[in-house]
Amino acid sequence: MLNNILVIDDDPAVRGAFKLILEEEGYCVHEAESGAQGLEMVAAQRPDLIFLDLRMPGLDGVETLRRLKNLDETLNVYIVTAFATEFMDQLKAAHEEGLTFELASKPLSASQIRNIAQIVHASKMQEAHRASHHKLVLTLYVVSLNKETRRLVEQISAILAGIYEPGHWVFDVVEVLGMPEKALEKEIFATPMLVRDIPKPVLKLLGDLSRMSSVMAAITTQSDSSGVQTIII
Template structure:
């Protein structure tokens, strides 16, 4: 469960809105009014999710991101900003350095904030499942479950059942109507698809998914030997 969320933003109204919305869902929310304070709070207690502003006094959000990732590269950081275009070159540099983060535009609605926390929660559940040696975990993020996506979900389930033994695969569908789409400006946040060792029928269906406008993303993880492979389309 995602229990510990940190909001780093110099605007007290923004921090208060995040705190109110997330605490209603049972999350523990801490607030930092600038990057340095946020870094100190992460050093004291690693959060499950960080909402990070870009334009702040002192060090900006991009430098804060670099220092946070230097502390723990696995931190889940969701940059929420109204100034993405202004910081795009810096964000591109950070991406090329290998720093992983998500990006959304302000203002976020209450449902969008809750959805982001839910997605991170599901990812952490999957980490636990991989520890239990599931051979394949597939999560499908759809804008809405319409007849087209329902048919594809049934096809994927049938294919997985035909390839893997019961208990060796997991398939989740997350309806994220209203969630902000991932930033793809200049394609700098597009993740290349890794195809090694995934069964051909699964690859074909994932390829079909990528052409459907109602599908936001399909994310799979697969145990390969002693490691885990991730595929994002």
């Protein structure tokens, strides 16, 4: 379960907006007015999700990101900024260093803020599913569920039910209407194309889904004798 969210931003109005929106969804939201304070809070208690501003006095967002990842490289960090172009070279350098993060443009709507939290929650649920040793875990991210997408989702569910025993597979569909862009210039954070061995009927339908503009990504894990594999289409 996604419980703790940290908002690092020097603007109290921005922090207050995030807090109001997310607490209505049942999340526990903490606020930091600077990068230094955010680092202290993360060291005391690991948050499940961090919203991070870029332009701040003292430590800017990129340096704060670098120090956050030094504390825990698995932290989920969403950089939320209106100054991505100004910080583009620094962001690209951070990416080349291997620092993982997502990028969203200010201002974010309430639905976009909720959707980001929902995506991170779905990811944590997927990890929990893997820990339960399901043979197949499929998470499909769609912009919106339209008639055509629903039909293919039903077909995939039927095929999985025919291949795997009950309790050995999980199929989650996450609707992310209004999700902000996740890529920088030149798509350096674009979702990679990676395919491993999964049941051919499922792979065929995933291929059909990947050609739909309403589908963002399909992420699948499958356990075998060599461990868990990840498939991103």
